[in-house]
Amino acid sequence: MRFKEMASKVSQWLEKSKEIVISSRVRLARNLTDFSFTHWAKKEDLAKVVEKVSNVTKGNSYLKNALIIDLKELDDIDRQFLMERHLISREHAQDKGKERAVIIGDKEIISIMVNEEDHLRIQVTESGLNLIEAWRLASKIDNELEKGLNYAYSEKYGYLTACPTNTGTGLRASVMIHLPALVISRQINKVLDAVSRANMAVRGIYGEGTQAQGDLFQISNEISLGESEEEIVEHVEKAAREIMEYEKRARKRLLTQLKEEIKDSISRAYGTLCSAYTISSAETLILLSKLRLGANIDLAKDIDISTLNELLILTRPAHLQEIAGKKLSAPERDVKRAALIREKLRIKT
Amino acid sequence: MLCERCGKEEATVPVIKIVGGEFTVMHLCDKCAEEATGEGKKEMESFFPSFPDLFSKIFSDFPSFHTEFFAPFKEKIKPPEIEEIKCPRCGLSYSDFKKTFQLGCSQCYETFKEQLEPMLRRIHGSIIHKGKVPSKVPVKVKIPKDEIKEMKKKLQEAVKKEEYEEAAHLRDEIRATEAKQKKRGGG
Ligand SMILES: [Zn+2]
Ligand SMILES: [Zn+2]
Numbered sequence: 001m002r003f004k005e006m007a008s009k010v011s012q013w014l015e016k017s018k019e020i021v022i023s024s025r026v027r028l029a030r031n032l033t034d035f036s037f038t039h040w041a042k043k044e045d046l047a048k049v050v051e052k053v054s055n056v057t058k059g060n061s062y063l064k065n066a067l068i069i070d071l072k073e074l075d076d077i078d079r080q081f082l083m084e085r086h087l088i089s090r091e092h093a094q095d096k097g098k099e100r101a102v103i104i105g106d107k108e109i110i111s112i113m114v115n116e117e118d119h120l121r122i123q124v125t126e127s128g129l130n131l132i133e134a135w136r137l138a139s140k141i142d143n144e145l146e147k148g149l150n151y152a153y154s155e156k157y158g159y160l161t162a163c164p165t166n167t168g169t170g171l172r173a174s175v176m177i178h179l180p181a182l183v184i185s186r187q188i189n190k191v192l193d194a195v196s197r198a199n200m201a202v203r204g205i206y207g208e209g210t211q212a213q214g215d216l217f218q219i220s221n222e223i224s225l226g227e228s229e230e231e232i233v234e235h236v237e238k239a240a241r242e243i244m245e246y247e248k249r250a251r252k253r254l255l256t257q258l259k260e261e262i263k264d265s266i267s268r269a270y271g272t273l274c275s276a277y278t279i280s281s282a283e284t285l286i287l288l289s290k291l292r293l294g295a296n297i298d299l300a301k302d303i304d305i306s307t308l309n310e311l312l313i314l315t316r317p318a319h320l321q322e323i324a325g326k327k328l329s330a331p332e333r334d335v336k337r338a339a340l341i342r343e344k345l346r347i348k349t
Numbered sequence: 350m351l352c353e354r355c356g357k358e359e360a361t362v363p364v365i366k367i368v369g370g371e372f373t374v375m376h377l378c379d380k381c382a383e384e385a386t387g388e389g390k391k392e393m394e395s396f397f398p399s400f401p402d403l404f405s406k407i408f409s410d411f412p413s414f415h416t417e418f419f420a421p422f423k424e425k426i427k428p429p430e431i432e433e434i435k436c437p438r439c440g441l442s443y444s445d446f447k448k449t450f451q452l453g454c455s456q457c458y459e460t461f462k463e464q465l466e467p468m469l470r471r472i473h474g475s476i477i478h479k480g481k482v483p484s485k486v487p488v489k490v491k492i493p494k495d496e497i498k499e500m501k502k503k504l505q506e507a508v509k510k511e512e513y514e515e516a517a518h519l520r521d522e523i524r525a526t527e528a529k530q531k532k533r534g535g536g
Binding site: 033036143156159171223231 | 451
């Protein structure tokens with residue numbers, strides 16, 4: 001375990017996020033034309049890809065103090081830790097021993113996965129609804145990287161990716177959005193239905209196959225070919241804005257029609273979080289979601305949203321173990337988690 | 350390889366499950382592949398127990414990979430012949446591609462062009478890239494003039510055969526390609 005220091009704080013983009021849209025992320029998939037795609041390449045070629053990308057990174061003006069981490073050198077908890085912080089994907093965290101790396105920029109805004117499904121997955125994450133900024137920065141980093149690398153590109157199909165679902169721009173624009181009022185009022189299906197009709201995907205916050213946890217959803221584009229990056233980004237932003245309005249309306253209605261019930265539910269969530277001696281990860285997410293809603297609609301005025309953001313990540317299993325500096329069993333984690341929550345909520349309120 | 354569902358029969362079809370909007374590949378025998386659509390729904394529901402009919406709604410009109418994506422090539426060429434096509438550069442065969450839904454190298458896009466283009470069109474609604482162009486595009490990847498000629502020939506054939514949907518796609522693609530070449534001062 002080697003991330004004790006990093007584990008005590010969350011990244012800045014998350015800490016300062018107070019809105020319904022928590023964060024915006026842009027991912028660009030790129031491959032080197034001289035090598036087979038990751039799943040089909042020889043081990044020594046993958047090592048060369050890591051070396052080439054690492055070297056080019058060192059000269060990149062956006063990645064001056066970047067950490068270059070060889071995933072082979074990390075234990076399971078370290079890799080899960082990076083996943084919990086959204087710096088690497090679930091897939092990238094699996095299969096120990098493969099030639100894989102992650103390059104993490106200053107403030108954790110930029111991360112580049114090397115030898116994930118594609119040779120490069122350039123990711124930029126910004127606070128709130130800000131996909132345009134995220135795309136601009138990702139593109140600038142890409143421009144500099146491109147000077148030192150030979151990208152697989154076709155005039156006709158655009159950037160060539162391992163999976164045909166990413167061909168073209170190689171772009172995935174996604175937003176993490178908190179929709180508790182739509183879930184409580186059972187209107188969420190209408191939203192998700194409309195989103196999918198607009199050729200967009202909805203998933204839980206930790207990517208493929210994960211459950212929507214704590215009323216957090218990730219909305220992203222499905223189509224990467226035939227539309228320009230600006231058009232894709234604009235479509236996702238527009239969808240996010242509409243969903244946000246819908247959530248606001250649901251919140252208003254809850255406040256006018258069910259104020260006492262909602263207030264009760266939020267106060268109970270606060271009570272449990274402040275006094276529990278042992279608490280699971282799932283229960284924590286549910287209660288934090290209620291508290292966040294309370295803070296947003298002024299029913300829990302004393303709660304600082306950045307504390308809630310912090311708890312969202314610091315209470316995840318690998319974070320608790322990095323903080324403790326040792327492997328913990330699930331019941332041990334539940335006790336540590338409850339203690340951490342009590343401490344954070346008492347200090348800040 | 351054996352079927353990932355029953356573990357008894359030889360896996361013959363890759364079935365793409367769509368979980369939370371993402372593709373996951375499972376290798377199944379014929380019998381299990383047939384049953385997979387129904388089961389996939391059940392599994393997805395267990396991911397989202399609080400919204401039981403979410404996925405049935407979202408994916409009701411979603412094409413199942415195995416039936417829709419691969420259907421057109423099965424009609425045109427006999428399956429054994431497609432399976433045997435191999436990328437000269439990386440050695441990936443079409444049946445390898447079907448197993449993982451991942452291509453082997455950039456050359457694969459050329460090797461499996463006939464199979465890939467209808468697939469890209471199904472996924473994205475287009476096969477012509479419209480976005481960013483790297484500053485140093487090697488000359489060899491520019492679209493050759495012949496390609497537009499070839500597309501126009503295909504268009505005429507499609508019109509002759511009264512395949513109007515195909516013709517409309519080709520017309521859009523020719524337009525998009527010509528617009529792109531004009532913008533960059535020729536191919
Ligand atoms: Zn079977
Ligand atoms: Zn190939």
